[in-house]
Amino acid sequence: MKMIKHLLLFCCYGLFGQIPTLQGQEINRVTIFITDSTTKKPIIGALVSCKTRQTYTMANTQGKVDLLAAKSDSVYLEKQNYISKKIRIADVENGKVQLVLKMATGIVFKEIKGTKKITLNEFNIDHVKHYVGFPDPFHPLPYQQVAQRFYNPAERYMLEKISVAQLLFNSELAITENKNLFLTKNYKDGDAPGGDNSRVYKYEDLQNATFRVRIYRADAAGFPAEDLCNEEINVTAENSYKIVANISKYKIIIPKGDFFVAIQWLPNIENASQIAYNTFSTTKLTGFKPFVGLELIKDGEATFFAKDYSGNWKISRDKAKLAITVTGRAE
Template identity: 30%
Template sequence: MKRAILILISILGVFRCFGQRELSISVRNKENKRIPYALVILKNAEFAFNTDKKGNSVFFLKDSQIDTLLVKAQGFEDLTVSIPKEGKDLIINLTEETHPNLKAARRNSAKVKPSELNGIDKDSVFYFIGLGKRYENPNYLQYAQKFVIEKAGSALTSVTVNRLVLFLRNDGFDADLKRAMFRIRLYTLDSLSDTPGKEFCNEVIQVVDTVQKVVKIDLSKYKITIPTAAFFVAIEVLRIPYNEQLVLLNKHGIAYDAPPHTLDRGNIFQPFIGLLPRGKQNGAWVLTIKNEWKQYKYFPDKSTNFAISATVVP
């Protein structure tokens, strides 16, 4: 993990270090209403964090640090902002996206049984993103699973996510891997790149889960119609203290029982999504810290899919 800057997402317990200056950020819309959990990417440092539920965050950077912020929030246009050379308060106003949600004609389908895509037996999930992958620091912003249906116009009624749930104790160090808060994002397929394309639901679907390995999210109240035959269900990782997990980074993979005060400890963020070695093609895609989608490969000799299933009604 690059440490060109020291980032502090929580304003509690921070202190000023020599040669550093404090910068506070407030992300709002054009009417100055605060935007919770906006994503801020420091492009040169290749580091990212989310604001808090009031749209605020505080971080420190070196006096000589020159960087540019990419600010993203669901339902708003991305905005690139240069870090000011002076001052310590920065208010960022985002513009709401002008294009309407993508729609598809809903077909009459009385008494049609729902269909589960990528159905998963919870006892068959043994691998998780970020766990034991050699040389990988899983600092991805989103995890997206690709699905294909026969025709556009089906209703998306629920999404089920399988994730890592553990509680470890080693020499007085507690690693609580149960709690997690994340968001569901939905994308069409970009036919040119085969990556997630346009978002077709601007509703903020936020999930707070503290105990479950298998999390089923009921989407029926959102009345979501899938506008294309191929689409993606993505998990947006919120890089906030609530989800933060301190780990030991080494050449053999990530260890969750890192002793306190270890120099090569790093931080990654919940939820840790399950992985499946099945399917004819890799359906797993990740959004990198550079704001680029790339296909994710975990199994060297098999295709990789995320343990994410979707229920649709034709």
């Protein structure tokens, strides 16, 4: 397996599992049940994030999530095809929150019969040296989605395939600890942030992950808006530097102009990756796979967006694009 020689974290953003405490606020365990406002059935897989506590979790088969939070904290709840909601813990009645069902704004066209292939935002895997989503205490900017903006030049364009660069580690560095396989990465002189070379990163079963792909229309301001696909697109990452997923069965038709392809992390135990920073003391941070590649760009406007734990989309300040390529057919 090809070994990653350079892993630059200075442009990476972190997903944290730590619980920060604020003076004067009592933090308690909070249980919330999330249900459909009409059917009253649990919404399995609803996503809940809290920016104040820097936490991100997913509802179980009962629509239940457990959080550590103060009453003054706000949480952001979302599920594809439902209207998202932001609510204070103090305003949650009887531990229950209801979400209202909506239909995504699917673009309805006849299926494209043309054979003209169009590939957008191609990247060179050898130029991908930065990764987004990697837990790094030097850049605490938690978010739950990242999106790349594309421009479709055709009148009608049907997406068929997406390719995503991800971070892998050299299996030759694997060690066995308590009969579990771990993958490790040791920084060499000058590589580590701040010049500290004592950190060791451990990844249990790092190479496997499932994530969700979201396709969005661009609004008038150039930000992600409504979904262009009503179905959930869940992709299981391959043990490869480039994840390739065939999405032709969803028959997603893109109108001419800007649109977005987003990677949404699914915060479950299968996707969790705990990193131990061994300096003066051990600090453990939790991120969610996959760690998506970035390719630096010299010119052009920013096209890389991130959705934070409060549900707000923000433009990246870095001169970079996500290493996501889409391929499709146009007439």
